[in-house]
Amino acid sequence: MTARRAGPLTRIALAVALLLTAAPVYWMVVVASRTSAEAADVPPPLLPGGHFAENVRRLFANPDAHFARGLLNSVLVSGCVALGTVLLGSLAGFAFAKLRFRGRDALLLTVLATMMVPVQTGVVPLYLIMLRLHWQDGLQAVTVPFLVTGFGVFLMRQAARDVPDALIEAARVDGCTTLGVYRHVVLPVLRPAAGVLGLLTFAQTWNDFLWPLVVLSPDDPTVQLSLNNLATAYYNDYALMFAGASVAVLPPLALFAVLGPRIVRAVLSGAVKG
Amino acid sequence: MRRSTPYLLVAPFFLLFLAFGAFPLLFTLWMALHDWELGSGTRRWVGLGNFRYLATDADFWHAVVNTAGIFALSTVPQLLAALVLADLLDRRLRGAAALRVALAAPLVTATAAVALVFTQLFDSDHGLVNGLLGLVGVPPVDWQGGRLASWTALAAMVDWRWTGNNALIYLAALQAVPRELYEAAALDGASPARRFWTITVPLLRPTIVFTAVVSTVGGLQLFTEPTLFGAAGAHRMDGGAQHQFQTVTMYLFESAFGQDRYGYGAAVAWALFLLIVTFALLNALVLRRRTGGAR
Amino acid sequence: MLRGLAAVALLAAGCAPGDGRTLLTVDLFGEFGYERLYREYEAAHPEIRVRQRRISVLDDYAPRLRQRIATGHGAGDVVALEEGLLPAFLRRPERFVDLSAYGGRALEPYFLPWKWRMGVAADGRLVGLGTDIGPLALCYRPDLFARAGLPTARDAVARLWPTWDAYYRTGLAFERRLPGVRWLDGPTAVFRAALLQEAGRGPGFTYFDRSGRLVFASNPAVRTAFATALRFERARLTADLQVFTPSWQTALRRDRFATVPCPAWMLGGLAAFSGGRGRWDVATAPGGAGSWGGSWLAVPRQTRHPARAAALAAFLTSPHGQVAAFRARSTFPSSPQAARDPVVAGSANAFFGGAPTGRIFGAVAARVRPVYLGPRNEDVRVAVDDVLLSVGQGRLAARDAWPRAVRAAAKAAR
Numbered sequence: 015m016t017a018r019r020a021g022p023l024t025r026i027a028l029a030v031a032l033l034l035t036a037a038p039v040y041w042m043v044v045v046a047s048r049t050s051a052e053a054a055d056v057p058p059p060l061l062p063g064g065h066f067a068e069n070v071r072r073l074f075a076n077p078d079a080h081f082a083r084g085l086l087n088s089v090l091v092s093g094c095v096a097l098g099t100v101l102l103g104s105l106a107g108f109a110f111a112k113l114r115f116r117g118r119d120a121l122l123l124t125v126l127a128t129m130m131v132p133v134q135t136g137v138v139p140l141y142l143i144m145l146r147l148h149w150q151d152g153l154q155a156v157t158v159p160f161l162v163t164g165f166g167v168f169l170m171r172q173a174a175r176d177v178p179d180a181l182i183e184a185a186r187v188d189g190c191t192t193l194g195v196y197r198h199v200v201l202p203v204l205r206p207a208a209g210v211l212g213l214l215t216f217a218q219t220w221n222d223f224l225w226p227l228v229v230l231s232p233d234d235p236t237v238q239l240s241l242n243n244l245a246t247a248y249y250n251d252y253a254l255m256f257a258g259a260s261v262a263v264l265p266p267l268a269l270f271a272v273l274g275p276r277i278v279r280a281v282l283s284g285a286v287k288g
Numbered sequence: 289m290r291r292s293t294p295y296l297l298v299a300p301f302f303l304l305f306l307a308f309g310a311f312p313l314l315f316t317l318w319m320a321l322h323d324w325e326l327g328s329g330t331r332r333w334v335g336l337g338n339f340r341y342l343a344t345d346a347d348f349w350h351a352v353v354n355t356a357g358i359f360a361l362s363t364v365p366q367l368l369a370a371l372v373l374a375d376l377l378d379r380r381l382r383g384a385a386a387l388r389v390a391l392a393a394p395l396v397t398a399t400a401a402v403a404l405v406f407t408q409l410f411d412s413d414h415g416l417v418n419g420l421l422g423l424v425g426v427p428p429v430d431w432q433g434g435r436l437a438s439w440t441a442l443a444a445m446v447d448w449r450w451t452g453n454n455a456l457i458y459l460a461a462l463q464a465v466p467r468e469l470y471e472a473a474a475l476d477g478a479s480p481a482r483r484f485w486t487i488t489v490p491l492l493r494p495t496i497v498f499t500a501v502v503s504t505v506g507g508l509q510l511f512t513e514p515t516l517f518g519a520a521g522a523h524r525m526d527g528g529a530q531h532q533f534q535t536v537t538m539y540l541f542e543s544a545f546g547q548d549r550y551g552y553g554a555a556v557a558w559a560l561f562l563l564i565v566t567f568a569l570l571n572a573l574v575l576r577r578r579t580g581g582a583r
Numbered sequence: 584m585l586r587g588l589a590a591v592a593l594l595a596a597g598c599a600p601g602d603g604r605t606l607l608t609v610d611l612f613g614e615f616g617y618e619r620l621y622r623e624y625e626a627a628h629p630e631i632r633v634r635q636r637r638i639s640v641l642d643d644y645a646p647r648l649r650q651r652i653a654t655g656h657g658a659g660d661v662v663a664l665e666e667g668l669l670p671a672f673l674r675r676p677e678r679f680v681d682l683s684a685y686g687g688r689a690l691e692p693y694f695l696p697w698k699w700r701m702g703v704a705a706d707g708r709l710v711g712l713g714t715d716i717g718p719l720a721l722c723y724r725p726d727l728f729a730r731a732g733l734p735t736a737r738d739a740v741a742r743l744w745p746t747w748d749a750y751y752r753t754g755l756a757f758e759r760r761l762p763g764v765r766w767l768d769g770p771t772a773v774f775r776a777a778l779l780q781e782a783g784r785g786p787g788f789t790y791f792d793r794s795g796r797l798v799f800a801s802n803p804a805v806r807t808a809f810a811t812a813l814r815f816e817r818a819r820l821t822a823d824l825q826v827f828t829p830s831w832q833t834a835l836r837r838d839r840f841a842t843v844p845c846p847a848w849m850l851g852g853l854a855a856f857s858g859g860r861g862r863w864d865v866a867t868a869p870g871g872a873g874s875w876g877g878s879w880l881a882v883p884r885q886t887r888h889p890a891r892a893a894a895l896a897a898f899l900t901s902p903h904g905q906v907a908a909f910r911a912r913s914t915f916p917s918s919p920q921a922a923r924d925p926v927v928a929g930s931a932n933a934f935f936g937g938a939p940t941g942r943i944f945g946a947v948a949a950r951v952r953p954v955y956l957g958p959r960n961e962d963v964r965v966a967v968d969d970v971l972l973s974v975g976q977g978r979l980a981a982r983d984a985w986p987r988a989v990r991a992a993a994k995a996a997r
Contacts, residue, residue, distance in 0.1 A: 020380060027376055038448060103301075130505070131313060133509070136309065136557070138312075142550070145654045150656075220398065241398075246639070247639040255404050259400075262400070263401045266396040275389055277392070282459060282463065328958075433976055520828060521824075522965075523965050529970075529972035530969070547962050
């Protein structure tokens with residue numbers, strides 16, 4: 015079996031696609047490294063300038079953006095949610111894949127069904143629940159409800175199916191408890207898929223906008239809300255806003271640069287299709 | 289193994305889902321049957337009053353049309369482009385792996401950041417898009433003011449984010465297609481375009497349906513992009529003075545959190561839920577028939 | 584764990600004094616000019632620390648405050664209530680501390696009588712102490728006026744527009760001579776100012792009568808004011824912008840409009856947001872005395888330090904506090920004693936060409952008549968703004984504007 019060869023037309027088309035993908039990010043960096051006056055120049059600047067550090071300084075000094083706080087909050091929240099999703103998802107996934115218990119299939123079907131529920135539907139009462147718990151304006155509100163998802167459980171269950179049953183039996187014979195089996199046998203096999211799930215969850219939480227906007231206060235924001243603070247409070251100082259956008263984009267993108275190839279392989283092998 | 293262990297392992301998911309997923313979903317319905325205000329403390333049973341009002345609420349239907357319009361404008365080109373991209377990527381090429389990663393990267397970039405950048409690109413006065421259009425003699429477009437224009441700008445943001453990702457999903461499906469099919473078709477003298485429509489598309493049918501349904505669920509909840517698109521103007525949840533790009537979720541947000549009408553906001557949320565289910569089913573049905581037609 | 588982390592973060596940010604002092608939080612929006620007053624208060628009261636939580640946009644501030652007040656959790660010890668928000672909060676006065684329990688009654692002589700009365704709830708509870716009021720003037724660009732061949736001295740400029748009609752006709756002439764620059768920033772201020780002028784002269788209320796019934800369509804004051812604002816939109820005399828939004832700030836820096844109907848509190852923003860660009864001056868506004876905006880300070884019932892919070896609110900709204908706020912941000916005092924203070928009365932604002940802002944705004948303030956605003960006032964205002972803006976953008980025919988506004992108002996007030 016041989017793959018088709020890429021002809022010149024294909025190469026040109028792919029180059030255009032790559033250009034379209036990269037252009038907005040490139041433009042963001044150009045403007046973020048210029049003065050705000052240069053950003054509005056005609057014709058527009060096409061190369062990055064030397065003001066990036068200065069713009070970032072202005073960003074962190076800005077009294078309305080609360081950018082440092084937003085960055086710290088986002089790291090905390092995204093990290094906790096990603097960890098929680100991987101941990102709780104892999105435990106449940108392991109149970110669904112390798113343990114026999116009554117009602118297992120029905121429960122797994124329920125997990126799948128929960129993936130179809132759009133978040134927005136529950137947002138109004140969820141907010142009232144947060145008020146009742148006195149969680150509004152606090153990081154718990156954007157963390158606890160999302161510590162595990164149906165997607166996470168399902169993805170981990172698919173991956174855990176690859177664990178050979180013989181290995182599990184052998185571990186049991188050696189006296190491992192169920193948790194011991196999880197730790198010593200299942201977890202090592204799950205690691206690649208767990209990395210994918212962790213990154214996707216981190217990025218998703220990092221990028222979340224609606225729910226933080228509802229439940230957090232602008233003076234104790236996530237990084238996306240910091241961007242929103244900039245966009246709603248200031249004259250269009252694009253150098254400042256794009257410096258903020260650059261910083262906000264960076265952490266997930268850096269993670270993706272490291273884990274990206276593995277994720278793409280996972281997608282291509284059909285693991286992330288739902 | 290103790291009998292309870294498996295249940296303990298799956299319990300966290302179900303507990304969290306019950307508390308923060310299922311319960312709010314049902315509670316939304318309960319709230320929607322009330323006039324529910326925080327400011328005045330009102331909580332009055334109105335039965336189906338909110339839904340009756342909703343049925344004749346021109347602003348709500350306006351938002352529905354906007355949402356569906358942006359959705360159509362973004363999804364159709366997005367899925368087509370992703371199909372073509374996947375077909376192009378399914379060839380021998382140096383640096384293919386890196387290229388795939390690059391094309392998927394937009395998915396992890398922050399939506400808010402992307403929205404800020406695109407909003408500036410589509411600025412009516414100083415935006416690059418109008419600048420480029422000017423080079424080929426097209427007069428400047430008022431991207432925020434026009435209904436169709438604003439939909440187009442928003443669709444561009446959505447597509448930038450999702451096209452590469454969908455292309456990868458299609459590529460995954462494509463790689464399962466036996467190469468012999470293409471070789472046989474090529475020997476029969478079928479043009480590349482014909483091979484694309486008669487082999488690639490039908491074989492990818494289940495995947496296409498899957499991506500269309502996922503796009504529907506996401507697209508009909510569109511919020512971040514239009515909110516930031518209108519952030520520089522007045523009353524940003526309005527989506528422009530004529531509400532030209534106000535989506536259903538923005539209307540929900542404004543009704544509940546902005547105007548302190550939580551009961552009505554809950555009714556909008558349920559209507560949105562039904563819309564999503566309807567659209568997703570409709571899409572699945574139509575696509576199943578369409579893409580299957582070639583067989 | 585998260586709670587722990589959050590607590591650590593809070594401590595690291597210096598938000599919880601570990602030194603036994605009482606922390607008082609002040610919630611406010613926009614610019615109140617209180618920063619130096621806090622330091623002064625802390626110096627005089629070593630047992631107190633003051634923290635300010637400021638949200639720049641009123642539309643972001645309002646829902647959060649409402650939720651915090653309603654749930655009895657999370658609000659500051661002292662909160663600012665803007666004139667459009669006050670009526671809604673006064674429906675549930677029991678959610679606020681009655682300031683008369685902490686000596687508030689004795690402060691009455693220090694406030695304009697109408698400002699004082701508006702801070703008192705129907706049940707007699709003293710909820711809010713007045714901060715500033717919004718006497719209206721007209722800010723203009725002498726440099727652009729000179730290029731359009733108009734007079735530039737503020738007395739001569741004021742004579743150009745004794746009425747809104749004269750202001751309108753001057754605008755037509757201005758735009759003919761200087762195309763590319765709009766006459767004013769947006770319709771909101773004209774509508775609001777004309778509405779309050781008409782309502783002050785006539786019924787004393789605007790969209791809602793004193794029983795809370797929507798009278799948008801039947802109140803002649805609304806109809807007249809709407810027609811006034813609509814003329815500006817139909818003739819494309821405004822840049823269709825909303826005060827202080829990023830688009831407005833950008834247009835300000837790009838010389839896109841030549842005049843701004845400006846309440847006193849807007850001067851600080853104009854100076855800050857223009858980035859030193861262009862020359863500005865202040866003249867009297869058309870149509871007699873108008874006002875827009877102004878706030879009160881209140882102490883939510885949920886505070887753990889009612890006496891100390893009440894004392895801080897009294898300090899910030901005292902004549903001394905109001906003079907300091909005027910000096911910092913040009914917010915005009917609601918206290919006659921403060922308004923008579925030489926710092927206010929004799930002030931000249933350097934950014935506005937040395938204009939005697941204290942005298943200009945003081946003259947208006949003395950003639951402002953209070954107007955009743957209903958609980959859904961803000962929702963109606965937003966809906967009607969959108970209608971006016973749509974006309975200016977050429978997307979709604981002027982003859983359809985009034986019926987559209989009536990429908991939108993009815994919906995917003997439902």
